[in-house]
Amino acid sequence: MNDSPHEAAFPPAFPFTALHGQPLLQTALLIATVDPLIGGVLVEGPRGTAKSTAARALAALLPGGRFVNLPLSASEERLVGSLDLEAALQDGQVRFHPGLLARAHEGVLYVDEVNLLADGLVDLLLDVCASGVNRIERDGISHAHPARITLVGTMNAEEGELRPQLLDRFGLFVRLGDTLPPAGREAIVRARLAFDADPAAFAARLEPAQRALAARIAAARTTLPAVDFDDASHQRVAALCHAAAVEGVRADLVMLRAARAHAALDGRTRIEDGDIDAVAELVLAHRRKTDEPPHDTPQAQPQPRSDAAPPPADDAEWGALPPQAVPIQAVKNVRPLHAKKY
Structure with missing residues (x-):
């Protein structure tokens, strides 16, 4: 799907139409691509559930085929870009050095383990995705450029959570299951082995379906x-x-x-x-x-336990008996229980 002159130097991405077993993820990614201002997709799931494969496959459907990976070590300047302040003061011209947001315009920006990314960068990233514009200001000098980005963030809940404020700002959320039924596993493995054996031939067989889906995305963007x-x-x-x-x-x-x-x-x-x-x-x-x-x-009132005595009442229900005192007998020769260690 890429028209880049360097396309031949790299194997094709795994086709989006060959993905199996994750229909909800595919739906979410397509929707976010049609309207990037939705706020991206957050995918939670264990390793080996095709999160990055699906994101790369999605990028291949877009006109520029842009897929940009945001490393966890990235600085704010690398993400948003920088302004050459010295050139602006000397020549009166703003020189902008594009960052990852500029590179990802009209493409996919992928953040693996986004829950481990600094909160400030996540907040900034979501601001740009929601507005479609990246603004850089430095010492009174500002620059803005379009940044319509399909944001795909992934996380494994075992490695930490996102703050609720940031979690809410992601438009769509997909939680992938730990296990798949045998038929689904078999379909995934067969497709992956066939792709690994001959990526070009595998992609060529699915080229008509890929082109049809890419055209469908383009038409949806126009219709939106x-x-x-x-x-x-x-x-x-x-x-x-x-x-x-x-x-x-x-x-x-x-x-x-x-x-x-x-x-x-x-x-x-x-x-x-x-x-x-x-x-x-x-x-x-x-x-x-x-x-x-x-x-x-109104707040729901807590229900009394079934073994608790009924609360006192001025007008007792017909047939009710007053609570009876029960003598407590000593229990002897009981061995103490110890918590089991794991």
């Missing part, structure tokens, strides 16, 4: 502004987010945008219930707070 947010969609989204007890309205905004992108991918200019249902869990999975009741409903 024509898809309206009607009253029924607003009401359905508001009800789903209220039921999930999410904080704020970011979930509502992301769900509407994601449903619109889903409809555009299907070639429609009207959001249907199926579009909302298809993206709801992607939006709510990392924001849901169902253990906390909505603020406008």
Whole structure:
């Protein structure tokens, strides 16, 4: 899918249409590519679940095929770029040295183990992705450039969590399972072995499907502004987010945008219930707070334990007996229990 003159120097990326066993991840990535302002995709899962493979495969579907990897050691200057202050003072011209955000424009920016990245960089990264513009200011000199980026962040929960404030700012969330059914495992392994044996031949066989999907993404991007947010969609989204007890309205905004992108991918200019249902869990999975009741409903009272004595009442229920005192007998010859060590 790349038209780069250096394409022949590198093997092709694993085709997106050959991915197996992760339909929810594929849906999330395609939606985020159609509308990068959704805020990217956060993927949680163990190693070996094709997170990076899927991100690279997605980049290959885009016109420039840009895939940029953000290392955990990256500095803010390397991420956003830098301004040559001395040249600006001497020549009066702003000279900008592009960073990774500029390189990833109209492509995929991949952050492996984003939960280990400095919070300040994550915050900055999400700001740029939500606005589509990267702004650099230094000593009164500023520069801005477009940065429409499909952000894909991955994490393994065993290695640390993201702060809730940052977690909420990721548009979509996919949690990959630890295990796959035998048929799924077999399909994945067969495809991978065939690709490794002859990447070029494997990619050539799937080229028609790849081109069709790339054209579908391009058409969806063109159709996107024509898809309206009607009253029924607003009401359905508001009800789903209220039921999930999410904080704020970011979930509502992301769900509407994601449903619109889903409809555009299907070639429609009207959001249907199926579009909302298809993206709801992607939006709510990392924001849901169902253990906390909505603020406008009364707090549920704790239920008494079944073995607890009933509370005293002025008017006892018919047939109820007052609590009876039970004598406590000493228990002898009981050996102490020790906690088992693991």
